[in-house]
Amino acid sequence: GAGVSQSPSNKVTEKGKDVELRCDPISGHTALYWYRQSLGQGLEFLIYFQGNSAPDKSGLPSDRFSAERTGGSVSTLTIQRTQQEDSAVYLCASSFTSGANTGELFFGEGSRLTVL
Amino acid sequence: GDSVTQMEGPVTLSEEAFLTINCTYTATGYPSLFWYVQYPGEGLQLLLKATKADDKGSNKGFEATYRKETTSFHLEKGSVQVSDSAVYFCALNIGYSTLTFGKGTMLLVSP
Numbered sequence: 001g002a003g004v005s006q007s008p009s010n011k012v013t014e015k016g017k018d019v020e021l022r023c024d025p026i027s028g029h030t031a032l033y034w035y036r037q038s039l040g041q042g043l044e045f046l047i048y049f050q051g052n053s054a055p056d057k058s059g060l061p062s063d064r065f066s067a068e069r070t071g072g073s074v075s076t077l078t079i080q081r082t083q084q085e086d087s088a089v090y091l092c093a094s095s096f097t098s099g100a101n102t103g104e105l106f107f108g109e110g111s112r113l114t115v116l
Numbered sequence: 117g118d119s120v121t122q123m124e125g126p127v128t129l130s131e132e133a134f135l136t137i138n139c140t141y142t143a144t145g146y147p148s149l150f151w152y153v154q155y156p157g158e159g160l161q162l163l164l165k166a167t168k169a170d171d172k173g174s175n176k177g178f179e180a181t182y183r184k185e186t187t188s189f190h191l192e193k194g195s196v197q198v199s200d201s202a203v204y205f206c207a208l209n210i211g212y213s214t215l216t217f218g219k220g221t222m223l224l225v226s227p
Contacts, residue, residue: 004159033214042219043160043205056214091160105215107159 002026004108006092012114013082021077021111025094032075033095033105034067038088046090049075050097082115089113118143120206122218129196129225137191137221139180139206147208149173149182149189150215154203163191163204201225 005024013019025032034046045059049069060066064082069075079086089112093105123138141149148167152160164173169184180191189206206218 035217040219043217045214045216048214059214093160104162105160107161109157109159 004092004094004106006090006108006111008111009109010112010114012116014116015084016081018078018080019082019113021079021090021113023075023077023092023094023108025073025075025092026106027073028096029094029106030072030097031095032069033093034075034077035091035093036088037091037110043091046077079113082113084115087113087115118147118208118216120208120216120218122204122206122221125203125220125222127221127223129223131198131225131227132195133225135191135193135196135200135223137204137206137223139189139191139218141187141189141206141208143187143208146184149180150207150209151178151180151189151191152205152207152217154205154220156202160205196223196225198225198227 007022011019030051032049036044036046047054047060047067048056051072052069064080067077089110091107091110093107095105119142121140150165151163153163154160164175166173166182169182172181178193180189182189201224203220203222205220207215209215
């Protein structure tokens with residue numbers, strides 16, 4: 001498709017399980033971002049990729065969270081040993097280089113994670 | 117650190133009413149400022165932006181002016197429509213790696 005694609009759109013898991021969330025950015029976009037949207041908390045930055053490198057991972061809340069990007073394209077966000085406080089909508093965005101400087105981020109519809 | 121504060125919602129208006137959603141920011145240096153909109157069931161999309169003081173961003177009848185003296189970037193529209201019902205996010209850039217977003221303001225417009 002032409003936009004940012006995220007999967008799954010909804011994920012319900014049990015506390016302690018691992019989950020993987022996938023993001024397929026717009027073709028040609030070198031920058032990729034993960035954000036978390038929690039009720040009443042707005043958008044929380046998690047990690048930024050430029051190509052396959054992550055020059056800024058300062059927003060990852062704990063070492064249970066990790067992300068990778070391969071081939072300068074698809075990215076996977078992995079949450080290990082999920083906790084109830086991980087429940088949120090995880091948003092992926094992509095842009096051309098320096099997208100954050102121009103504000104031109106293109107967002108997917110998000111993956112809603114519910115941890116029981 | 118850098119931050120964005122938006123008025124809490126929901127903002128409830130009748131069609132054709134005037135809209136203002138307040139946004140103020142705290143930042144070191146001179147950030148660029150943005151408004152994003154999230155329509156129901158869709159991803160966030162850029163609505164408008166301003167990159168320096170006194171710039172006015174505009175799109176789809178919405179406007180916002182970058183006011184350095186009051187550190188504000190309030191969103192306005194003269195006559196809202198039902199189709200404007202959405203969540204609006206104010207944001208600023210803090211370099212090349214990320215945007216900092218406010219908590220969002222839900223707008224509900226009734227016929």
